[in-house]
Amino acid sequence: MVNGSQSRRSSENRGFRFSDDLWFWVKPNRRQPFPILGKRRTIRIQTNRNELKQIQMKPKIQRHEHILALVREQHFMTVEQLAEALDVTPQTIRRDIQELSETRQLKRYHGGASVGDISGGVAQGKRKHCQNEKNAIARLIAAHIPDNSSLFISIGTTMEAVAAELVKQRKNLRIITNNIYVASITSARTDYTVIITSGVVRPLDGGITGVATVDFINQFKVDYAVMSTHGVESDGSLLDYDYKEVSVMQAMMTNARVRYLGVDHSKFNSNALVRLGDIGSFDKVFTDRVPEAAMQKVLGDAGVEWLVAEPVPL
Numbered sequence: 001m002v003n004g005s006q007s008r009r010s011s012e013n014r015g016f017r018f019s020d021d022l023w024f025w026v027k028p029n030r031r032q033p034f035p036i037l038g039k040r041r042t043i044r045i046q047t048n049r050n051e052l053k054q055i056q057m058k059p060k061i062q063r064h065e066h067i068l069a070l071v072r073e074q075h076f077m078t079v080e081q082l083a084e085a086l087d088v089t090p091q092t093i094r095r096d097i098q099e100l101s102e103t104r105q106l107k108r109y110h111g112g113a114s115v116g117d118i119s120g121g122v123a124q125g126k127r128k129h130c131q132n133e134k135n136a137i138a139r140l141i142a143a144h145i146p147d148n149s150s151l152f153i154s155i156g157t158t159m160e161a162v163a164a165e166l167v168k169q170r171k172n173l174r175i176i177t178n179n180i181y182v183a184s185i186t187s188a189r190t191d192y193t194v195i196i197t198s199g200v201v202r203p204l205d206g207g208i209t210g211v212a213t214v215d216f217i218n219q220f221k222v223d224y225a226v227m228s229t230h231g232v233e234s235d236g237s238l239l240d241y242d243y244k245e246v247s248v249m250q251a252m253m254t255n256a257r258v259r260y261l262g263v264d265h266s267k268f269n270s271n272a273l274v275r276l277g278d279i280g281s282f283d284k285v286f287t288d289r290v291p292e293a294a295m296q297k298v299l300g301d302a303g304v305e306w307l308v309a310e311p312v313p314l
Contacts, residue, residue, distance in 0.1 A: 060096075063086055063088070063092075063096060064096060064099070064100060066085075066086055067082055067086070067093070067096055067097070067100065067106070067113075068100065068105060068106065070082065070085060071106060071113055071114060077112055077113060078111055078112040079093045079094055079097070079111055079112055079113075081112075082096075082097075082112075082113070097113045100113070101113070107204065112203075114203045114204050130264045130265070130266055130288075131157070131161075132311045132312065133264040133265065133288035133309075133311050134157060134158045134161045134262075134264055135161050135165075135311070135312075136288055136309035136310060136311040136312065137158060137161070137162075137262045137263075137264060137286045137287065137288055137309045138158065138161035138162040138164065138165040138262070139165050139169075139309065140286050140307060140309040141162050141165070141226060141260055141262050141286050142162060142165035142166050142168070142169045142170060143169065144260065144284065144307075145166060145169075145170055145173075145224060145226070146170075147170055147171040147172055147173075148171070148172045148173070149170075149173055149174070149223045149224055150173070150174040150175075150176075150220075150222040150223045150224070151173065151174070151175055151176070151222050151223060151224035151225065151226055151256075152175075152176050152177065152217070152220075152222055152224070152225040152226065152227070152252040152255070152256055153175055153176075153177040153179060153182050153226050153227070154177070154178065154179065154225075154226070154227035154228065154245075154248070154249050154252060155178060155179050155205060155206075155207035155209075155245055155248075156179075156205075156227075156228045158228040158262045158263075158264070159177075159179055159182055159226065159227065159228060159262075160179070160181050160182055160185065162182075162226055162262065163175075163177075163179075163181075163182040163185040163186050164185055166186065167185060167186060167188060167189055167192075171191055172191050172192070173186070173189075173191075173192050173193075174192070174193040174195075174222075175192060175193070175194050175195065176195045176197065176217070176220055176222065177194070177195070177196060177197070178196070178197040178199060178207060178208040178209065178213055178217075178248055179205075179206055179207055179208070180196065180201060180206040180207075180208065181205075181206045183196045196208070197212075197213045197216040197217060197248075198212040198213060198215075198216045199211075199212045199213030199216070199248075200212075200213075207245060208248075209242065209244035209245050209247075209248055210244055213244075213247075213248050213251075214247050214248055214251045217248060217251040217252055217255060218251055218254075218255060220255055221255050221256075221257075222255065222256050222257070223256070223257055223258060224256055224257070224258050224259070224260060225252040225253055225255075225256030225258070225259045225260065226260045226262065227249050227252060227253075227259075227260070227261060227262070228261065228262050228263055228267075229249075229261070229263060229267065229272075229276055230267065230270060230272045231267055231269075231270035231271055231272040232263055232267050232268045232269070232270070232279060232295075233269065233271070234269060234294055234295065234298075235298065236278050236279040236280055236295075236298040236299075236302065237275055237277075237278060237279075238261075238275070238276040238277050238278065238279055239270075239271060239272035239273070239274065239275060239276065240272050240273075240274050240276050241272050241273055241274065242274065243274045246274045246275075246276050249276055250276065250277065253277065253281060258283050258284075259281060259282045259283050259284075260282065260283065260284050260285075260286065261279065261282040261284070261285045261286065262285075262286045262287075263285065263286075263287055264287060264288050265287060265288055265289040268287075268291065268292070268295065278302075279298065279299065279302065279304060280298070280299075280301075280302030280303070280304055282304055283304065283305070284304065284305045284306070284307060285299060285304055285305070285306045285307070286306075286307050286309060287306065287307075287308060287309070288308065288309050288310075288311055289308065290308055291306060
């Protein structure tokens, strides 16, 4: 290990000098000469003064790599946290986040960023996948929810579309949801009672999960449970990525008198890790295309009604 002597502090240079042409800088009020990026300390290396400007301009690619590494580790970081960790201005971080979000490496949120799917599921770049089909399914589901009903609504973009359609079509609903976006959409109606579950919020999609969420759901008995899932196998098995989310949906199914499943055509024969249950546990299945013959048989044998929504042409 090289022993260095502390340099004279000035308004321009604050650091530790190890040779005539090598400096390590730390942020003001930091006493450790070996900053660690992961602990919100930063490092700048100057081979000589004439190259400082080049070194400051060069590391955009490295900075992007550091941002991605930090956000992957923490799942979500604010602009201020990233700016402090990388020792750059918040404006620089905002530009970096914008560029990374445009290449779908990172998901931009107000005040921060997340990357990928923290539960290993579908990437955020696919959030709008089949949105027209989801909207059609949502309209059909909303048409099968009477006024004055109570219902659970689960996580997912299809469920957000359902919430928007309920607001248009239905009156006097009592909604219990573990989706903060669903709560935001439906709370605009003054004749609705909207209840958000307890639990831990996932930064990526606004879903709330955990043991506390399951316990909260188990306090209620509602008319309808409306939910979606990531995959439907050919034998009717329903699959998802996050076991915590699955536990919440299972509690909703147990505590609802009628169960509706909304899945677009891309979900059929799609794989995921965690088994939610069987499609035969639902009273009605809403989709946007006629199911394959084998799936029709599975649904028919289970006594499940399936309905096809027709997407509005774009």
